[in-house]
Amino acid sequence: MDFKIKFNQYNKDDSMMYGNMLLTGNGYFGIRGTFEEYTKEMYGAINMSGIYDRSEPDAWRESVNAPNCIYVKLEADKETYSLPDTLPSNHYHELDFKYGIFTRKTVWKTNKGTITLESERFASMHDKHLVCVKYTVFSDYDCKIKLTSGINTDIWNINGNHFAKVEKTSDNGYINCICTTIEKNIELSLQEYDAINTNCKKSIINDENGIFNVFEINAKKDEKYVLEKITKISSSVDKKASVTDLKKTNYENLKKLHISEWDKIWDISFVEIKGDKEAEKALNFCIYELNAIAPRHTDAGSIPARGLSAQVYKGAIFWDTEMFMFDYFLHTDVSVARTLINYRIKTMGGAMIKAKEYGYEGAFYAWESQEDGIDACSEFNIIDPVSGRPLKTHFRDKQIHISADIIYALKRYVEYTKDYSILDEGGKEMVIQCALFYRSAIVKRLNSNFYELHNCIGPDEYHECINNNAYTNKMAKMVFDYAYELTKNDDTEHALMFKDCADKLYIPSPRKEDDVIEQFDGYFKMENCSVEDLKKREYTKGEYWGGAYGIATQTQILKQADVATMLCMFKDEYSNKILKANFDYYEKRTQHGSSLSACMYSLLGCYLGNAESAYPLFMTSALADLKEERSQWSGKVFIGGTHPASAGGAWMCAILGFAGLGIKDGKITLNPCLPESFEEMNFKIVYNGKKHNIKVTRTKCFVD
Ligand code: IFM
Numbered sequence: 001m002d003f004k005i006k007f008n009q010y011n012k013d014d015s016m017m018y019g020n021m022l023l024t025g026n027g028y029f030g031i032r033g034t035f036e037e038y039t040k041e042m043y044g045a046i047n048m049s050g051i052y053d054r055s056e057p058d059a060w061r062e063s064v065n066a067p068n069c070i071y072v073k074l075e076a077d078k079e080t081y082s083l084p085d086t087l088p089s090n091h092y093h094e095l096d097f098k099y100g101i102f103t104r105k106t107v108w109k110t111n112k113g114t115i116t117l118e119s120e121r122f123a124s125m126h127d128k129h130l131v132c133v134k135y136t137v138f139s140d141y142d143c144k145i146k147l148t149s150g151i152n153t154d155i156w157n158i159n160g161n162h163f164a165k166v167e168k169t170s171d172n173g174y175i176n177c178i179c180t181t182i183e184k185n186i187e188l189s190l191q192e193y194d195a196i197n198t199n200c201k202k203s204i205i206n207d208e209n210g211i212f213n214v215f216e217i218n219a220k221k222d223e224k225y226v227l228e229k230i231t232k233i234s235s236s237v238d239k240k241a242s243v244t245d246l247k248k249t250n251y252e253n254l255k256k257l258h259i260s261e262w263d264k265i266w267d268i269s270f271v272e273i274k275g276d277k278e279a280e281k282a283l284n285f286c287i288y289e290l291n292a293i294a295p296r297h298t299d300a301g302s303i304p305a306r307g308l309s310a311q312v313y314k315g316a317i318f319w320d321t322e323m324f325m326f327d328y329f330l331h332t333d334v335s336v337a338r339t340l341i342n343y344r345i346k347t348m349g350g351a352m353i354k355a356k357e358y359g360y361e362g363a364f365y366a367w368e369s370q371e372d373g374i375d376a377c378s379e380f381n382i383i384d385p386v387s388g389r390p391l392k393t394h395f396r397d398k399q400i401h402i403s404a405d406i407i408y409a410l411k412r413y414v415e416y417t418k419d420y421s422i423l424d425e426g427g428k429e430m431v432i433q434c435a436l437f438y439r440s441a442i443v444k445r446l447n448s449n450f451y452e453l454h455n456c457i458g459p460d461e462y463h464e465c466i467n468n469n470a471y472t473n474k475m476a477k478m479v480f481d482y483a484y485e486l487t488k489n490d491d492t493e494h495a496l497m498f499k500d501c502a503d504k505l506y507i508p509s510p511r512k513e514d515d516v517i518e519q520f521d522g523y524f525k526m527e528n529c530s531v532e533d534l535k536k537r538e539y540t541k542g543e544y545w546g547g548a549y550g551i552a553t554q555t556q557i558l559k560q561a562d563v564a565t566m567l568c569m570f571k572d573e574y575s576n577k578i579l580k581a582n583f584d585y586y587e588k589r590t591q592h593g594s595s596l597s598a599c600m601y602s603l604l605g606c607y608l609g610n611a612e613s614a615y616p617l618f619m620t621s622a623l624a625d626l627k628e629e630r631s632q633w634s635g636k637v638f639i640g641g642t643h644p645a646s647a648g649g650a651w652m653c654a655i656l657g658f659a660g661l662g663i664k665d666g667k668i669t670l671n672p673c674l675p676e677s678f679e680e681m682n683f684k685i686v687y688n689g690k691k692h693n694i695k696v697t698r699t700k701c702f703v704d
Helices: 012-021 251-269 277-292 320-332 334-346 348-357 401-417 421-441 470-487 492-504 531-536 563-569 576-587 598-607 611-622 644-658
Strands: 004-007 029-031 046-053 062-066 068-076 079-081 090-096 101-109 114-123 130-139 143-152 163-171 174-181 187-196 201-207 210-219 225-235 272-274 380-383 390-392 661-664 667-670 680-687 690-697 701-703
Touching: 004 012, 029 114, 046 068, 046 225, 062 187, 068 114, 068 130, 068 210, 068 225, 130 143, 130 210, 130 251, 143 174, 143 187, 143 225, 163 201, 163 210, 174 210, 187 210, 210 225, 225 251, 251 277, 251 680, 272 277, 277 320, 277 611, 277 644, 320 334, 320 401, 320 644, 320 680, 334 348, 334 401, 334 421, 348 421, 401 421, 401 470, 421 470, 421 492, 470 492, 470 563, 563 576, 563 598, 576 598, 598 611, 598 644, 611 644, 644 661, 644 680, 667 690, 667 701
Parallel strands: none
Antiparallel strands: 004 090, 029 046, 046 062, 068 079, 068 143, 090 101, 101 114, 114 130, 130 225, 143 210, 163 174, 174 187, 187 225, 201 210, 272 680, 380 390, 661 667, 680 690, 690 701
16 A cells, blocks of 8 residues: 655645644654744644643643754755745655655755755654654755754744743753743753764854754765754653663664554554555555554553644543544554543543532543643634624533543443453542432433433534433433442442433433434424525634524534434444434434544444445545645634544444444454445454454455
8 A cells, every 4th residue: 555645846825734634743742744944834833742731821721832843944055945935946745654754855946056955754653752853955066055953942832832931051962952831830851962974064053943053064066964853852741751862873773663663553553445545545544643643652641632733622632532533542552542541530630620610529521631631621612703702602511421421432441351450440430420420410300200411512512502412311321321330239329329310311212203313302393404505594604503693503403423423332222224214314414514523424324234325424534634624723713733533433434334343242243334445354453462353355254
């Protein structure tokens, strides 16, 4: 398979797209796919995982970007050659997503000939603290080349500067920079060592833009000057330090070690799709994306909704991780799956504080979770298209399914891995606290025997403050059932309480006449129109359709898969006829306004045996970050970046859907539903500690 994404020319207007799509990362940080000379105006960034800070008391807390240590400025005979200002005569760049290596070649015409720049870089998978850049320059005439290479501290931030103090020093050939964050005094340290393959004049610049090595080279015609620029990033919140000695290593050695780590990942992760090269490439790109942001540097960390591609959504963790990305890790690298759950166990304190804040008991997890489980979700997230005033949304206080989403992932982890130690190490307590939360959220009418959940938001965020959302109620019941299971032998008082809740919580049933499950109380009475009808009612193009006054609010149009998501999670409890009736009813009423939507309908399509409906929806998910059709801005708020939930969802469609992978009575099962273009699928999973090769063809399935 061709693992490369190639661009044969430079287009300044595509810079945001390159930045997202060509991201390299190792879970500790993500480096946007931009060029060495780019400054903050061109959205270059090195986005750190798990470090959050606030630039001023009223600003949004967001993930912190490290100073830009890929920075190099090129001058020849005192002229600067730099994108986007000096347009090149030739340009090529690519991402080799097999190894997360970003490469470019840029040629500029000068009045004496040409200057060529070739560079390559990666975020080391071997030592997660290292950024490795190799920068080669040559000219076809003698000239004076000047390279200014170092740590640029004047960086892109969505919500203001995060550094109260920036200390820059140089010693023993290193340039160093220690930045202390404003709110939490976190120290982010960078140490860079630059090695160049020529004797030249060297000096250091230490100014308000950063600290830089300056190399002045008497360049000879066609001679290649190679700068190896290795930077170690660490922070005061890291548990482990890097042991690499930058002076004793070099770019090529580090590259070999890096490649061998990616080889291990691909050995278990690669999915071969015979017959459909486009699907194969898109799916494996999704797998690359997930691995480039997987938290392998820690034993308790998670993945933000936009990965490590920017400070979008404040770098926070949503349900995206547990419900969309988790399955890939569970089946291929269980230690990452455990790290993701450990993050939720570690942040349970924040969830308990949030529950109290809203008058509940137990653990109400953050809708947008930061490092201590703090909820970063703001209350006014949208703009009224008519008045331009900020409007309140209730994502933070009413999207209560988040606690159940986390328990769903924990339960799957325990069932799949049989690693019961997680329950003793906080998992069981997390289940109990989430069950207590839902119990305290339940309401009961005086004249009924049922328990209900009112005033919620389901996955379809367009309809707020609704009662008995099918997804939320079903997921809460699962939490009660699991809490009962875990407590029945040693805590009968709690167990009986949870059983009572599980038994009496109202779960909407399919309606008799057509088997459709009502998304929430009163949904069927809402205006029945089409997505196209609604589009015509927009006051301003791209306005938000939900919330208090949104154009979808009083209609049956939903933002993203809701009942469909519930059916995917509990498919074995519903007949094929019900799955089909709900797919048919809801899919055409769904705007797919979220990148989390298409994959769930695709999966449901597979579960009901309709591969042809599932296929285009799968491709929409798999190509989400290769086509970049989603808008980057909502008003003045940047909502771009990558879509790892869509990537994880595409993996679910391919493996759980098309190949029909499942586990029954401790055995791997396959129930394929291949689309017409797929001749054969080959992939691996780890189950019961053993690697299994799986082959699925139109007529046969093999598991070894
Ligand atoms: O978690 C999602 C949500 O379901 C829809 N809006 C974007 C969030 C982050 O991806």
